[in-house]
Amino acid sequence: METVISQLKGESDETRFSDAAEILKKGGLVAFPTETVYGLGADATNEEAVAAIYRAKGRPSDNPLIVHIGTADEIGRYAVKVPDSAWKCAEAFWPGPLTLIVRAKPGVFAPSVTAGLDTVGLRMPSHPAALGLLKTSGLPVAAPSANTSGKPSPTRAEHVAADMGGKIPYILDGGPTGIGIESTVLDLTSEPPAILRPGAVTADMLRPVIGEVSQSAEAADAGEEAPRAPGMKYTHYSPDAPVWLIEPDRNQIRNAVRRLKEEGRRIALVAPEGFGETGADWYFPTGRQNDPASVSGELYASLRACDGTDADIVLAATVDDAGIGGAVMNRLNKAAAGRMFRV
Numbered sequence: 001m002e003t004v005i006s007q008l009k010g011e012s013d014e015t016r017f018s019d020a021a022e023i024l025k026k027g028g029l030v031a032f033p034t035e036t037v038y039g040l041g042a043d044a045t046n047e048e049a050v051a052a053i054y055r056a057k058g059r060p061s062d063n064p065l066i067v068h069i070g071t072a073d074e075i076g077r078y079a080v081k082v083p084d085s086a087w088k089c090a091e092a093f094w095p096g097p098l099t100l101i102v103r104a105k106p107g108v109f110a111p112s113v114t115a116g117l118d119t120v121g122l123r124m125p126s127h128p129a130a131l132g133l134l135k136t137s138g139l140p141v142a143a144p145s146a147n148t149s150g151k152p153s154p155t156r157a158e159h160v161a162a163d164m165g166g167k168i169p170y171i172l173d174g175g176p177t178g179i180g181i182e183s184t185v186l187d188l189t190s191e192p193p194a195i196l197r198p199g200a201v202t203a204d205m206l207r208p209v210i211g212e213v214s215q216s217a218e219a220a221d222a223g224e225e226a227p228r229a230p231g232m233k234y235t236h237y238s239p240d241a242p243v244w245l246i247e248p249d250r251n252q253i254r255n256a257v258r259r260l261k262e263e264g265r266r267i268a269l270v271a272p273e274g275f276g277e278t279g280a281d282w283y284f285p286t287g288r289q290n291d292p293a294s295v296s297g298e299l300y301a302s303l304r305a306c307d308g309t310d311a312d313i314v315l316a317a318t319v320d321d322a323g324i325g326g327a328v329m330n331r332l333n334k335a336a337a338g339r340m341f342r343v
C-alpha cells in the first residue's frame, strides 16, 4: 500500500482534513499528530477498521484503545453513569493530555476498542490537526500511539513512516509533537480515581479539581496485581539495545563509558545538552538538565535514534521527578526495565 504523507501548512489544511476524514469513513487508517504523540486512528464504531489498527501495530488484543473526541459534550454520548469528576476534569484539562476512563455506553463502540472491558478511555486532544480531523469527520476516533507495538511512541511523522510506511494509506504530518510522552490515563470508575499511566497532567494538578487521586501505576508496573491499564504490563518505549539509567553527572557518565569500553561495548548516550565530552560512541542531546519538560519533548526521538546506531548498550540520564519529570522517569524505568548503572 502506498502511504501518503501530507504536510500540514496551517492554510488549506481543511482539504487535508477532509481527505483524511474520507479515509476514516471508508474504514481506513490515518495517522495524525496530537500534542503528546502521533496517533493511529480509525472510526471507533467500525470493527474492521479497529481490527486493522491492532494488525498494523502488532498490538496484543487485550490492550484497549483510547477514543479521541472533538468536543467534551461527547462524553455524554459515549459513556454512562458519568461521574461529576469527569465533567470537572474535562472543564479543567480538555482539550489536553488527559484520558478519562469511564463506563462505556453499551453497543456504541466496536468491541475491539475496549478489548472486552465495560469501560472506555476518552480524550479530547488539543493539537489543531487532531481537532481538525475530529471535527471534520464527526467520528469518535480510536487511536493508540502510531508505533509498532513495543517501540517508543512516534513524536514526528518520520517515526510514523518508519513503523507504518506501506501499511497505512495516510499520515498527517504536523511536525514534532510538543509534549512528547503519552497522556495521563485517569481511571474515574474507581474510588478514589487512580492514575493508571502518569503524564503531563499530574496528581498535584488533579487534586485541586477532583480531590483525592491515587497513583497506582507503580503497583501495576510491579506486576503484583492484574494491571489495570493493560498496556502498562508490556515492555514499552525501548530501543533495540538494552537501556541502563545513569545519573546526569559528568564524572559518573565518563567512568561508566570508560568501563564499558574496556569491555568492548559500543555506547549510545541519551542525556541533556552539555554532556558531549564523555567518550560515548554516540550522543543524543535530549532536552536541558533540570527542565524535564524539555527532556519529555525529545526523549522518544533520542531513544529511536539509538536504533540507527551500532550501539550495544544505551545509557540514559535520569531526570528529577517533579512535575512531568515523574512521567518521564516512568517511561525511562520501563525502557530500562528498572536497570540503573552504578560505577
Ligand code: TXA
Pocket (backbone or CB within 6 Å): 034, 036, 037, 038, 039, 040, 063, 064, 065, 066, 097, 099, 101, 114, 117, 119, 120, 121, 123, 125, 143, 144, 145, 146, 181, 182, 183, 184, 185, 196, 197, 228, 229, 230, 231, 232
Ligand atoms: O497521548 C496518548 O494517550 C496517545 C495519543 C495518540 O492520544 N495515545 C496512546 O494510546 O498513548 P495507547 O493505546 O498507546 O495507550 C493507551 C493506554 C494503554 O496503556 C491502555 O491499556 C490504556 O490506555 N487504556 C485504554 N483504555 C483503557 C480502559 N478502558 N481501562 C484501562 N486502561 C485503558
Ligand code: MG
Pocket (backbone or CB within 6 Å): 144, 145, 153
Ligand atoms: Mg502506545
